[in-house]
Amino acid sequence: MTELYGAIEAGGTKFAVAVGYKNGEILKRGTIKTTTPEDTMAQVFDFFDQYQDDIISFGIGSFGPIGVNEKLENYGYITDTPKVAWQNYNFIGDMKVHYDVPMLWTTDVNVAAYGEHILGAGQNFDNVFYTTIGTGVGSGVITRGEVYNGRAHPETGHLMMRRHPEDNFEGTCPFHKDCLEGLACGPAIEARWGEKAYDLNENHKAWEFEAYYLAQAALDFTLTFSPDIMIFGGGVSKQEHLMDMIRDEFAKMMNGYITLPDLKDYIVPVSLGDDAGIIGSLLLAEKVAR
Incomplete structure (x- = not known):
């Protein structure tokens, strides 16, 4: 056998x-x-x-x-x-x-988080926070090498967001409208701008909005879970220019409140694709x- x-x-x-x-x-x-x-x-x-x-x-x-x-x-x-x-x-x-x-x-996001923890970008870290941004938004959390669950699993896609000052889009979430998923998922990008994310050039205003919301989420996750590394996956995160934009916005929002590793080592893309x-x-x- x-x-x-x-x-x-x-x-x-x-x-x-x-x-x-x-x-x-x-x-x-x-x-x-x-x-x-x-x-x-x-x-x-x-x-x-x-x-x-x-x-x-x-x-x-x-x-x-x-x-x-x-x-x-x-x-x-x-x-x-x-x-x-x-x-x-x-x-x-x-x-x-x-x-x-x-x-x-x-x-499904927890298994991806565990894969990244063992063989991907989260290797050698005890506490890994993984977020996917695609049709929806969800997060998987690894703490001390174990998959984290409470009474239920985290539903980070439905965290409420502070709006970008120039964003008047209602949001696509049927429950909350302007939660993270409602403002930053793939369908939200398409509904707001009339084009799919992968058809937008890297200088499009969409990425400024996206970086603002994902940096805000990263700030919330950092202050709540204090992970060793923050990994972004999913279709939207495949926009290579977006990672630096998220890091820049994150640094502004954190405003030196806590000490973190170099953000290029802390906020990273998925490595197992x-x-x-x-x-x-x-x-x-x-x-x-x-």
Whole structure:
């Protein structure tokens, strides 16, 4: 028997699935469109059934909100998601019907944070704060090498923001309008400016607004969690010029209040790219199998 780990990065648009070995080494991977639990999970099971006799554990990171507190009844469920078909879906319960092995269950941003902590930009740091800016905004927190959860998982995308003085955009969040996600996610950029983020040139006013909001978020995260490093991932963060703009705004906002490392070493882009989540899922499967 070859011992394999199973990994699922369950995104709102697509699922990434993989089996692999220790240290995040991928043997086989696949992509499945996120439609309904019945359709998507049937394909997930088809993928892993090929390796059923060899898989000894799973690491699963899911879009949310999800239940992460094992003391609560909603543990293992996708809960009040805007994706109606997935509301109150018992993800772990369904997985356990098919595979009787240990499973680590957390958010999709937490698995990416863990991947960066072990093999990416967060190596050699005990406390890592990872934020993704894409269709939505979410954060994963690693504290003393462990994934952080409380009663629920952090929902940093819905922190309220102080507006940029020139920004009159209402915000796209249906719950809060001008929270971080409502002002800074990919759809917010497109709704405000009429173009997708990747079509905007680096001198566009959009990036001034984006840097302002992400620097403000970084300030809040720094003062709340005091991490060793702040990592940004997701589609918007792939704009290379944006990182220096965030650092500059952050320095202005912090105004010397606390001492930090050189900001080029403190506020950094993701280093594992789009593989951070699936690699992190494999690493967490390895961790829970011990």
